[in-house]
Amino acid sequence: MALKVGIIGNGGIANAHMDGYLSMGEEVEIVACCDINFQKAKDYAEKYGIKNYYDNCYDMLKDNQLDVVSVCTWNNAHAECSIAALEAGCHVLCEKPMAMNTEEALKMKEAAEKNGKLLMIGFVRRQGLDAAAAIDYIKKGYLGEIYYAKATYLRRCGFPGGWFGDVTLSGGGPLIDLGVHVIDLSRYIMGNPKPVTVFGATFNKIGARSHIKGGDWQSETVVEEPVFTVEDLATAMIRFDNGAVLQVEASFNLNLKQSCGDINFFGDKAGLSLSPFELYTEFNNQLADIIPKGKADFDFQRDFRKEIKNFIDAVNGKAECLATAEDGVELMRILDAVYLSAKTGKSVDIVR
Ligand SMILES: NC(=O)c1ccc[n+]([C@@H]2O[C@H](COP(=O)([O-])OP(=O)(O)OC[C@H]3O[C@@H](n4cnc5c(N)ncnc54)[C@H](O)[C@@H]3O)[C@@H](O)[C@H]2O)c1
Structure with missing residues (x-):
C-alpha cells in the first residue's frame, strides 16, 4: 500500500522534496501540506494537486493518517514540527540543519526513539556519486x-x-546554512568520526550586500531591507576522536575572486579533491595526478531523488538510512561549539 505523505513548509526546497516523492511512483501518495503562510500552502497544493492544505502542522497531522512527513520549514521550526509529526506516529525527513542547536536536536532524536519512528536528516550531499566513490577509494586503502x-x-x-x-x-549564517553540508559530508566520507575539540571564528564585516545585484543565490523570501543578524563568514578547525582535523570555511559574502566550494582529503598515500574529482599521489618517483574516468559528481536533482528514495526504502525496511538523527546531533554539537568558540575566543571541548 502507498505510504501517505505530508509536507510541512511549502517554500523553495519543498519543490525538491515533491520532485523526489513524485519519482517514487505508486509507492507514495501525497495527501496533505501546510505552511504558516496559508497562501503558500494553497499555491503549493494547487500546483501539485494536493487535496488537503492547512496553515499549521497540528491540524494537518490530526486530520490525516500520514505515514511519512517532510519538514521543509525555516530552521527555527524544524524541532517543533518534527516532534509533532513523530508524536503523531509519522516517520520524518527533516531538512538540514537538524535544528537550531544541540538541545533541540537531542529532543527530536528522543521523540523518534520514544515513538519507534525513523528521523532522517536531509544531508543530501551524502547521496552523491562523489561521496560514494570517495568512500570506495578510502575503504580500499588508496588514500x-x-x-x-x-x-x-x-x-x-x-x-x-x-x-x-x-x-x-x-x-x-553561512556556517549553519552552507558549512553544515560540507562538514557533514567530510565527516561522512571520513567514516563519521566524533568531534572532540573545536576552534572557530565568525565575522560580520560585509553584511547582507543586498545593494549588489546578480549575486550567487537568492531564496524565495527576498526582501528589500533584509535583517542581517548572522555572520557573513565562519571559519573553524575541528579535531575528531581519531586524531584527524577538519578545517572549514563558509561565507555568504567575502572579498575573494570567485565563489568556490570543494573538500580536500589528505591521506599519507594520496590526497583527494571532490570537485573536480581527482587524486594526488606519487608514482615511479614522480608526483602524479589521477583523474578517474568513472562518474563521481553531485547532481542536485538526481541526488535529491536518491535521498527521498533512501528515506522511503528505509521506512519500508529495504535500505539503511544514510543520514541518521545521530549524525544530525553530532553536526549540531560541532556548530554549537564553533559559535561558542567564536564568542569566547577559546577552543571548545565537546562533552557528551
Ligand atoms: N538540502 C538542501 O540543499 C537545501 C536547500 C535549500 C534549503 N534547505 C533547507 O530547507 C529549509 C527551508 O528552506 P527554503 O529555502 O525552502 O525556505 P523558504 O522560506 O522558501 O520556505 C520555508 C517555508 O516554511 C514555512 N514555515 C516556517 N515556519 C513554519 C511552520 N512552523 N510550519 C509550517 N510552515 C512553516 C515558511 O512560511 C516558508 O514558506 C531550511 O531549513 C533550509 O536550510 C535545504
Whole structure:
C-alpha cells in the first residue's frame, strides 16, 4: 500500500522534496501540506494537486493518517514540527540543519526513539556519486590514513536573503546554512568520526550586500531591507576522536575572486579533491595526478531523488538510512561549539 505523505513548509526546497516523492511512483501518495503562510500552502497544493492544505502542522497531522512527513520549514521550526509529526506516529525527513542547536536536536532524536519512528536528516550531499566513490577509494586503502581535510563553501556575494539573515529564524549564517553540508559530508566520507575539540571564528564585516545585484543565490523570501543578524563568514578547525582535523570555511559574502566550494582529503598515500574529482599521489618517483574516468559528481536533482528514495526504502525496511538523527546531533554539537568558540575566543571541548 502507498505510504501517505505530508509536507510541512511549502517554500523553495519543498519543490525538491515533491520532485523526489513524485519519482517514487505508486509507492507514495501525497495527501496533505501546510505552511504558516496559508497562501503558500494553497499555491503549493494547487500546483501539485494536493487535496488537503492547512496553515499549521497540528491540524494537518490530526486530520490525516500520514505515514511519512517532510519538514521543509525555516530552521527555527524544524524541532517543533518534527516532534509533532513523530508524536503523531509519522516517520520524518527533516531538512538540514537538524535544528537550531544541540538541545533541540537531542529532543527530536528522543521523540523518534520514544515513538519507534525513523528521523532522517536531509544531508543530501551524502547521496552523491562523489561521496560514494570517495568512500570506495578510502575503504580500499588508496588514500592511506586521512589525517587532515579542508572543506570550503565560499560565496563572494551570496546572501540568500529573507529569513536566512535573521538569527532567530535561521540559528546562524553561512556556517549553519552552507558549512553544515560540507562538514557533514567530510565527516561522512571520513567514516563519521566524533568531534572532540573545536576552534572557530565568525565575522560580520560585509553584511547582507543586498545593494549588489546578480549575486550567487537568492531564496524565495527576498526582501528589500533584509535583517542581517548572522555572520557573513565562519571559519573553524575541528579535531575528531581519531586524531584527524577538519578545517572549514563558509561565507555568504567575502572579498575573494570567485565563489568556490570543494573538500580536500589528505591521506599519507594520496590526497583527494571532490570537485573536480581527482587524486594526488606519487608514482615511479614522480608526483602524479589521477583523474578517474568513472562518474563521481553531485547532481542536485538526481541526488535529491536518491535521498527521498533512501528515506522511503528505509521506512519500508529495504535500505539503511544514510543520514541518521545521530549524525544530525553530532553536526549540531560541532556548530554549537564553533559559535561558542567564536564568542569566547577559546577552543571548545565537546562533552557528551
Ligand atoms: N538540502 C538542501 O540543499 C537545501 C536547500 C535549500 C534549503 N534547505 C533547507 O530547507 C529549509 C527551508 O528552506 P527554503 O529555502 O525552502 O525556505 P523558504 O522560506 O522558501 O520556505 C520555508 C517555508 O516554511 C514555512 N514555515 C516556517 N515556519 C513554519 C511552520 N512552523 N510550519 C509550517 N510552515 C512553516 C515558511 O512560511 C516558508 O514558506 C531550511 O531549513 C533550509 O536550510 C535545504
